[in-house]
Amino acid sequence: MPTTSRSARYDDRVIAAARAVFTEQGFAAPMAEVAKRAGVGVASVYRRYPSKHELVEHVRIAAFRLILEEAEAARAEEPDPWQALARFMRRCLREGAGIGTVLPPMDQQHTYSEEFRDLRLRVAKAIEELVEAAKHAGELRADVDWTDILLLFKHLNPALPTNESRRAELRARYLGLVLEGLRAGGSRLPGPAPDRDEWQALCDNFATS
Amino acid sequence: MPTTSRSARYDDRVIAAARAVFTEQGFAAPMAEVAKRAGVGVASVYRRYPSKHELVEHVRIAAFRLILEEAEAARAEEPDPWQALARFMRRCLREGAGIGTVLPPMDQQHTYSEEFRDLRLRVAKAIEELVEAAKHAGELRADVDWTDILLLFKHLNPALPTNESRRAELRARYLGLVLEGLRAGGSRLPGPAPDRDEWQALCDNFATS
Amino acid sequence: MPTTSRSARYDDRVIAAARAVFTEQGFAAPMAEVAKRAGVGVASVYRRYPSKHELVEHVRIAAFRLILEEAEAARAEEPDPWQALARFMRRCLREGAGIGTVLPPMDQQHTYSEEFRDLRLRVAKAIEELVEAAKHAGELRADVDWTDILLLFKHLNPALPTNESRRAELRARYLGLVLEGLRAGGSRLPGPAPDRDEWQALCDNFATS
Amino acid sequence: MPTTSRSARYDDRVIAAARAVFTEQGFAAPMAEVAKRAGVGVASVYRRYPSKHELVEHVRIAAFRLILEEAEAARAEEPDPWQALARFMRRCLREGAGIGTVLPPMDQQHTYSEEFRDLRLRVAKAIEELVEAAKHAGELRADVDWTDILLLFKHLNPALPTNESRRAELRARYLGLVLEGLRAGGSRLPGPAPDRDEWQALCDNFATS
DNA sequence: GATGAATGAGTCTTCATTCAT
DNA sequence: AATGAATGAAGACTCATTCAT
Numbered sequence: 110m111p112t113t114s115r116s117a118r119y120d121d122r123v124i125a126a127a128r129a130v131f132t133e134q135g136f137a138a139p140m141a142e143v144a145k146r147a148g149v150g151v152a153s154v155y156r157r158y159p160s161k162h163e164l165v166e167h168v169r170i171a172a173f174r175l176i177l178e179e180a181e182a183a184r185a186e187e188p189d190p191w192q193a194l195a196r197f198m199r200r201c202l203r204e205g206a207g208i209g210t211v212l213p214p215m216d217q218q219h220t221y222s223e224e225f226r227d228l229r230l231r232v233a234k235a236i237e238e239l240v241e242a243a244k245h246a247g248e249l250r251a252d253v254d255w256t257d258i259l260l261l262f263k264h265l266n267p268a269l270p271t272n273e274s275r276r277a278e279l280r281a282r283y284l285g286l287v288l289e290g291l292r293a294g295g296s297r298l299p300g301p302a303p304d305r306d307e308w309q310a311l312c313d314n315f316a317t318s
Numbered sequence: 319m320p321t322t323s324r325s326a327r328y329d330d331r332v333i334a335a336a337r338a339v340f341t342e343q344g345f346a347a348p349m350a351e352v353a354k355r356a357g358v359g360v361a362s363v364y365r366r367y368p369s370k371h372e373l374v375e376h377v378r379i380a381a382f383r384l385i386l387e388e389a390e391a392a393r394a395e396e397p398d399p400w401q402a403l404a405r406f407m408r409r410c411l412r413e414g415a416g417i418g419t420v421l422p423p424m425d426q427q428h429t430y431s432e433e434f435r436d437l438r439l440r441v442a443k444a445i446e447e448l449v450e451a452a453k454h455a456g457e458l459r460a461d462v463d464w465t466d467i468l469l470l471f472k473h474l475n476p477a478l479p480t481n482e483s484r485r486a487e488l489r490a491r492y493l494g495l496v497l498e499g500l501r502a503g504g505s506r507l508p509g510p511a512p513d514r515d516e517w518q519a520l521c522d523n524f525a526t527s
Numbered sequence: 528m529p530t531t532s533r534s535a536r537y538d539d540r541v542i543a544a545a546r547a548v549f550t551e552q553g554f555a556a557p558m559a560e561v562a563k564r565a566g567v568g569v570a571s572v573y574r575r576y577p578s579k580h581e582l583v584e585h586v587r588i589a590a591f592r593l594i595l596e597e598a599e600a601a602r603a604e605e606p607d608p609w610q611a612l613a614r615f616m617r618r619c620l621r622e623g624a625g626i627g628t629v630l631p632p633m634d635q636q637h638t639y640s641e642e643f644r645d646l647r648l649r650v651a652k653a654i655e656e657l658v659e660a661a662k663h664a665g666e667l668r669a670d671v672d673w674t675d676i677l678l679l680f681k682h683l684n685p686a687l688p689t690n691e692s693r694r695a696e697l698r699a700r701y702l703g704l705v706l707e708g709l710r711a712g713g714s715r716l717p718g719p720a721p722d723r724d725e726w727q728a729l730c731d732n733f734a735t736s
Numbered sequence: 737m738p739t740t741s742r743s744a745r746y747d748d749r750v751i752a753a754a755r756a757v758f759t760e761q762g763f764a765a766p767m768a769e770v771a772k773r774a775g776v777g778v779a780s781v782y783r784r785y786p787s788k789h790e791l792v793e794h795v796r797i798a799a800f801r802l803i804l805e806e807a808e809a810a811r812a813e814e815p816d817p818w819q820a821l822a823r824f825m826r827r828c829l830r831e832g833a834g835i836g837t838v839l840p841p842m843d844q845q846h847t848y849s850e851e852f853r854d855l856r857l858r859v860a861k862a863i864e865e866l867v868e869a870a871k872h873a874g875e876l877r878a879d880v881d882w883t884d885i886l887l888l889f890k891h892l893n894p895a896l897p898t899n900e901s902r903r904a905e906l907r908a909r910y911l912g913l914v915l916e917g918l919r920a921g922g923s924r925l926p927g928p929a930p931d932r933d934e935w936q937a938l939c940d941n942f943a944t945s
Numbered sequence: 946g947a948t949g950a951a952t953g954a955g956t957c958t959t960c961a962t963t964c965a966t
Numbered sequence: 967a968a969t970g971a972a973t974g975a976a977g978a979c980t981c982a983t984t985c986a987t
Contacts, residue, residue, distance in 0.1 A: 135344070135346075137344075137346045137956095139955085139956060139957080140956080140957065140958085141956085141957090149973085150972060150973040150974070151958085151973085151974085152958090152959080152960085152971095152972065152973060152974080153971075153972050153973075155957090155958065155959080156971070156972080159958090160957085160958080161956095161957070161958090253495075257491075257492075260488065260492070261492065261495075263476045264473050264474055264476050264492055265473055267472045267473050267476060275516075278508070278509040278510075279469065279509060281508045281509055282466075282507050282508055282509040282511075283466075283469070283470065283473055283496075285499070285505075285507040285508055286462075286470075286496055286499030286500060286507065287492075287495055287496060288499070289498060289499035289504040289505075290494070290495030290496055290497070290498035290499040291495060292504075295498040296494075296498075298491050298494040298495065299487070299490045299491055299494055300487040300488060300490055300491040301487075302491075303488070307480065307484075348980080348981060348982080349981075349982060349983085350981080350982095358947080359947060359948040359949060360948085360949075360982090360983085361947065361948055361949070361983095361984085361985090362946085362947055362948070364982090364983070364984085365946080365947080368983095369982080369983080370982065370983090553762070553764075555762075555763075555764045555977095557976085557977060557978085558977075558978065558979085559977080559978090567951075567952085568951060568952040568953065569952080569953080569978090569979080570950095570951065570952060570953080570979085570980080570981085571950075571951050571952075573978090573979065573980080574950070574951080577979090578978085578979080579977095579978070579979090671913075675909075675910075678906065678910070679910065679913075681894045682891050682892055682894050683891055685890045685891050685894060689934065689937070693934075696926070696927040696928075697927060697930070699926045699927055700884075700925050700926055700927040700929075701884075701887070701888065701891055701914075703923075703925040703926055704880075704888075704914055704917030704918060704925065705910075705913055705914060705917055706917070707916065707917035707922040707923075708912070708913030708914055708915070708916035708917035709913060713916040714912075714916075716912040716913065717905070717908045717909055717912055718905040718906065718908055719905075720909075721906070725898065725902075728898070766959080766960060766961080767960075767961060767962085768960080768961095776968080776969085777968060777969040778961090778962085778969085778970075779962095779963080779964085779968065779969055779970070780967085780968055780969070782961090782962070782963085783967080783968080786962095787961080787962080788960095788961065788962090
């Protein structure tokens with residue numbers, strides 16, 4: 110029986126607090142706020158995450174892990190490719206899995222951890238599979254690319270001045286519109302889809318909300 | 319006959335600089351950065367806008383003025399109600415009119431200026447007319463409300479780590495998807511549209527990008 | 528008539544304050560303490576010296592400028608080579624020109640400014656001339672090298688828990704002993720004199736006291 | 737018969753680690769660093785030395801014990817008074833017995849332990865005897881006082897940016913110069929020797945390096 | 946009217962010290 | 967008896983805002 114170790118649960122608490130605080134107040138929120146929300150002292154946050162930057166990166170890692178899980182579960186459990194894609198998007202945008210806050214100064218010279226970059230690759234793969242399957246089945250419009258999906262998450266998750274549950278409701282609402290648009294074979298979308306570099310740059314600014 | 323006075327053009331320069339700087343670096347960007355971009359001293363910015371908060375409010379006012387102009391022009395120049403709505407959204411999301419950055423701490427107790435609140439009313443009215451006309455003509459799905467439109471602007475204008483011209487391209491791309499969704503009479507959207515209070519709260523956090 | 532510009536005098540005040548505070552409390556002293564002593568706000572110190580490190584470097588530059596001036600004046604005004612060397616050392620160790628506080632963590636990866644490195648070269652040259660002249664005249668023992676002089680300054684200027692005027696008196700007292708030792712052709716000194724690299728490393732840790 | 741108990745050797749390890757760390761990084765070095773060097777946990781250091789201040793005091797006590805031993809051994813084993821004094825100074829400045837780092841904030845209100853003050857008295861006595869004997873024999877200049885000796889240790893042991901073995905070599909080198917100066921009956925030294933109060937104040941800032 | 950230097954308050958980060966295991 | 971995680975206080979540095987020129 111897998112024991113969720115104490116420190117693992119402790120980490121979760123800090124990451125959850127960080128996610129909540131950063132969502133509500135932006136990345137400009139003080140570390141002290143995160144610590145208070147997690148019910149610990151500042152220094153305890155710093156022991157585990159040696160800088161604000163690393164804390165933010167781990168918030169992103171948590172988001173990506175969730176996306177990966179949802180993508181894999183959708184493929185495994187949903188036989189219809191379109192339903193799989195739709196379910197994946199719906200779940201990712203549901204409470205706790207909302208996605209998209211940005212880093213404020215975007216800190217040019219930062220280098221990302223092995224763990225993060227590895228996760229990014231696996232997320233790319235998983236989304237690509239979902240998208241290709243849906244296109245193959247003729248249910249997803251052909252001029253949409255897998256790189257569009259994460260961007261849509263970001264679009265669909267702005268920092269609205271409401272409580273989280275209402276935000277989730279609105280995410281669902283507008284995802285509805287987008288899904289209709291994704292399905293229809295209507296008039297061609299303008300502009301090229303993001304390429305792999307753009308997609309990666311975007312990932313570097315991701316976070317759950 | 320209104321002459322574009324020297325100080326009016328000067329104001330424009332400051333607002334444009336603020337818009338650019340805040341879009342690129344977030345509202346955490348220093349006032350000094352805005353001043354430098356505008357090619358003036360900090361104190362000059364402060365003479366015209368006595369606090370950062372007021373500067374931000376004027377950035378928002380500029381955005382709303384633009385929205386208002388576009389809405390009125392769309393109604394006046396575009397006979398087809400659907401085309402009018404689509405053109406309005408397309409123009410607002412085009413370069414220089416992108417919309418949606420948020421204030422980080424959301425400064426609860428701030429009170430908004432007469433000018434701002436007046437503008438907000440007129441924007442509401444103008445959008446409502448565009449939306450009602452399109453619904454009347456049976457070209458816009460019935461379960462969409464006029465309050466949805468500004469939220470969609472916000473959704474369609476996230477702070478992506480790219481240059482502004484590419485951001486504009488992507489805004490256009492995803493607006494394409496949304497327009498398809500708006501038109502189709504597909505399955506009912508989940509969740510209620512924002513009510514007037516939500517809509518106003520949102521306005522308080524608006525800005526051009 | 529050379530006007531000592533306002534900002535130049537202002538700089539002097541900050542450097543003097545830094546020298547005093549660092550001498551009394553070590554480099555661990557807060558920047559706020561330096562600012563208070565200079566009669567300005569912290570941020571004003573930071574405007575001119577963007578980091579504590581740079582402030583310290585400028586304190587060192589001030590010390591080196593003084594050494595250089597004294598060395599040149601000694602050569603020019605003192606015909607006897609031994610008297611020139613003795614006067615140089617006495618003056619450098621007198622109040623305001625005391626020399627030798629160390630940087631606490633010695634901050635490995637720091638790179639020094641052009642200005643500092645240039646000054647270091649000129650100081651080396653000037654001291655070398657004084658020393659070689661005194662050796663040539665047979666008045667300075669042969670097994671002493673020019674690189675020894677700065678080290679002796681450092682040795683003769685420890686951070687004693689007294690007021691500056693008494694410290695200066697004690698520096699003079701022990702310099703007396705050292706000068707006697709430098710003159711006599713007594714038994715050979717143990718150990719090699721510092722080489723150029725050692726000498727430069729030492730310079731990187733210098734400061735007036 | 738005193739057995740070197742386990743805890744005594746343990747204490748030695750901590751003191752040795754503290755001496756090494758403080759010498760290399762100054763007293764600003766973290767307690768955790770000392771603990772790591774000693775190969776124990778922080779809390780273990782704190783069990784024995786309830787504050788950083790007490791640890792530092794014990795580092796000083798260790799230095800004084802060594803000075804005392806050397807002084808007594810020199811008197812006992814060296815019949816010639818000058819040789820005794822010279823040997824004493826040489827040994828004290830040799831590796832492991834180097835002397836002189838200062839406490840950075842000098843912590844005004846601290847009161848010193850019985851043990852420390854007792855040791856200080858005995859050190860004073862022992863040095864006085866060595867000095868008086870050498871003066872009596874006419875081998876040490878008359879205008880030097882016993883209070884000068886410890887100050888000279890401090891002067892001869894600055895925190896140079898080198899490894900300890902080279903530092904010891906340089907201490908020996910400049911001690912050579914000072915010994916020549918101490919012996920010669922040259923021109924009178926300027927300034928009075930430290931009085932007893934100055935000497936005690938100095939002791940309060942002593943440490944082995 | 947316009948400027949840039951000066952300031953104090955606020956944020957990130959570190960470290961002496963304590964406590965639960 | 968020994969450990970290492972947790973904490974609050976303190977220091978470097980930044981930035982909105984204010985004046986003297």
